[in-house]
Amino acid sequence: MSYTTNESDDGIMPKDHTDSPSAEEACSGGNLMEVGPLKKGPWTSAEDAILVDYVNKHGEGNWNAVQKHSGLSRCGKSCRLRWANHLRPDLKKGAFTQEEEQCIIELHARMGNKWARMASELPGRTDNEIKNYWNTRIKRRQRAGLPIYPPEVCQQRLDESQESQNMSTFLAGHIHPDLSQTNNFEIPAVEFKNFGLKQGFTSYSPTLLDVPARSMLTQGIGSSHNYYFMYPPMHPSKRLRESDTVFPDLNGCVSNALPAFNQYEYEDSASEKVAQPFGLSSPYDPDLNANDPTLLVGAPFTPIFGNSTLVAGAHLLPHCLHLSLVDTLIQSPPNEQTKSECLSPRNSGLLEAVLYESRMLKSSKNNSSLQASNTSVVPGDVVDNSPLNLCETGWEVYGDPISPLGHSAASVFSEYTPISGSSSDEPMSVETMPGRKVYLEAVDRVSTQYGGKKAISNQMDFSRPDALLGLDWFGHGTEQW
DNA sequence: AAGAATTTCAACCGCCAGCTC
DNA sequence: TGAGCTGGCGGTTGAAATTCT
Numbered sequence: 001m002s003y004t005t006n007e008s009d010d011g012i013m014p015k016d017h018t019d020s021p022s023a024e025e026a027c028s029g030g031n032l033m034e035v036g037p038l039k040k041g042p043w044t045s046a047e048d049a050i051l052v053d054y055v056n057k058h059g060e061g062n063w064n065a066v067q068k069h070s071g072l073s074r075c076g077k078s079c080r081l082r083w084a085n086h087l088r089p090d091l092k093k094g095a096f097t098q099e100e101e102q103c104i105i106e107l108h109a110r111m112g113n114k115w116a117r118m119a120s121e122l123p124g125r126t127d128n129e130i131k132n133y134w135n136t137r138i139k140r141r142q143r144a145g146l147p148i149y150p151p152e153v154c155q156q157r158l159d160e161s162q163e164s165q166n167m168s169t170f171l172a173g174h175i176h177p178d179l180s181q182t183n184n185f186e187i188p189a190v191e192f193k194n195f196g197l198k199q200g201f202t203s204y205s206p207t208l209l210d211v212p213a214r215s216m217l218t219q220g221i222g223s224s225h226n227y228y229f230m231y232p233p234m235h236p237s238k239r240l241r242e243s244d245t246v247f248p249d250l251n252g253c254v255s256n257a258l259p260a261f262n263q264y265e266y267e268d269s270a271s272e273k274v275a276q277p278f279g280l281s282s283p284y285d286p287d288l289n290a291n292d293p294t295l296l297v298g299a300p301f302t303p304i305f306g307n308s309t310l311v312a313g314a315h316l317l318p319h320c321l322h323l324s325l326v327d328t329l330i331q332s333p334p335n336e337q338t339k340s341e342c343l344s345p346r347n348s349g350l351l352e353a354v355l356y357e358s359r360m361l362k363s364s365k366n367n368s369s370l371q372a373s374n375t376s377v378v379p380g381d382v383v384d385n386s387p388l389n390l391c392e393t394g395w396e397v398y399g400d401p402i403s404p405l406g407h408s409a410a411s412v413f414s415e416y417t418p419i420s421g422s423s424s425d426e427p428m429s430v431e432t433m434p435g436r437k438v439y440l441e442a443v444d445r446v447s448t449q450y451g452g453k454k455a456i457s458n459q460m461d462f463s464r465p466d467a468l469l470g471l472d473w474f475g476h477g478t479e480q481w
Numbered sequence: 482a483a484g485a486a487t488t489t490c491a492a493c494c495g496c497c498a499g500c501t502c
Numbered sequence: 503t504g505a506g507c508t509g510g511c512g513g514t515t516g517a518a519a520t521t522c523t
Contacts, residue, residue, distance in 0.1 A: 042491070042517090064508070080509070081492070116511060131512075132490050139488085488520070494513085501507080 039073040043082050047072060051079055052087050085126045092124025096133055104130055109153045 043051075054070040060083065063076030072079065085091075096104065100122060107118040113134075115127035122130065141148055 040493070061509085076508075077494095077510090078492075084510095085491075113512065127511075128491075135513095136488065136490085143487095484523090486520100486522070489518085491515100491517095493515075495511105496513105497509105497511085499508085499510100502505090 037073065038067070038075050038078075040078070043074075043086075047074065048082070048087060051082060055083055055087070081128075085128050090124055091126065096125075100125065101133075104133060105149060106153055106156070108134060109149055109156075 050070050050072050054066050063080040066072055066079045103122060111117055115131040118130050119125050119127040138148055
């Protein structure tokens, strides 16, 4: 839409001022309003006054009635939006404080693009505001070749992931059969709400439990998209509302699962939209696996957070089967055939992966200590390619679009492939956060997976610790947001 | 000073889930 | 049970404002 300042009685009017049926349709959810043409574009103060007056008298909600009763030529949606984003009395105006910025970053690390949920944890701020803030900052950082998340956030998410992993491992091994027969394995979304600034950010660990089964099914099986396995091009809001998706555990119980993982698209320097690697890689991708064994370091369904092989297994194992797969599961119980197929690059079946993961669970338990030891690398060391290497599993393979070790890690590394001070031919390790290093060679591989047109000029030198660690993340140092 | 480039942000759009009838 | 309505969400757009050259 293009706006022109048309000094009509109302003030600024959009060019298409809209009486177009399509606009009405969009606004009213498909049904045309009985009343005349609906106005679009910027709100005037007169309109604001009408809306405020109406809400004061009648309260929020029933937004379509606003038009009918107040004479506003605005659709209900528009009224709701205007109220929520600008007229609400409890809105906090002005720039985000540093504390809020920190909060947003951490919330985004936990939630991804769940602006509404983030807004609910930032009193007085709207989802739109947060979304705008995030997008502009991200763009800025992307242009500057800087990582999206502060290393401490990454570290925090790693730690939380570790905790989650431990808990999940516990659950996987200790779920009482009676419990599994019920629907009690749901984790209420409320758990993740209202973790305000004062309380820190501890709860939301996007794990596979959070991944809508449909996403897996629609994209995971037979998907030809590298890294797209858990990152379907479906509408994010759809995923968000898939908490009713049922996830039977291996005992046949059906559980709800939290949605969480989120889509995040970014635009590279060539304005080429690419799907950001999602939290899980597709270990079955032929190219991936064939070309690079190191990219197989995690078990199938291994999600984003570093050594989270366990996380995936633990969460996924009891939950992440779509109901439609239950029959399949029953009819085709796991067997050795399944196992071998799981390891086949050609096999992109979800179920097999789940079963595989369950098997991996035991062994990975034993490996966790090794993982931990492998992640502490003294500067100058080179991280080995061991599947147990936390960093590589977490940062290299899995691109979570929403989390420090997923999206940020992956996106950071895929978007900001370092060049300065290093040879592109030479595997380069870099300590991206205390005790954690990654192979940049592998990063390059991830990067080029999306067309290889990454902005070489738009890259930071990851070999410089200050590039990642020396920055004031909120733009109060050398680098501005 | 002027034009270009970039940033900001309000508003729109399409989709979806829940509710009601 | 299904259609229609409503509200909510996340992504996108584009005018205005700001910064850069």
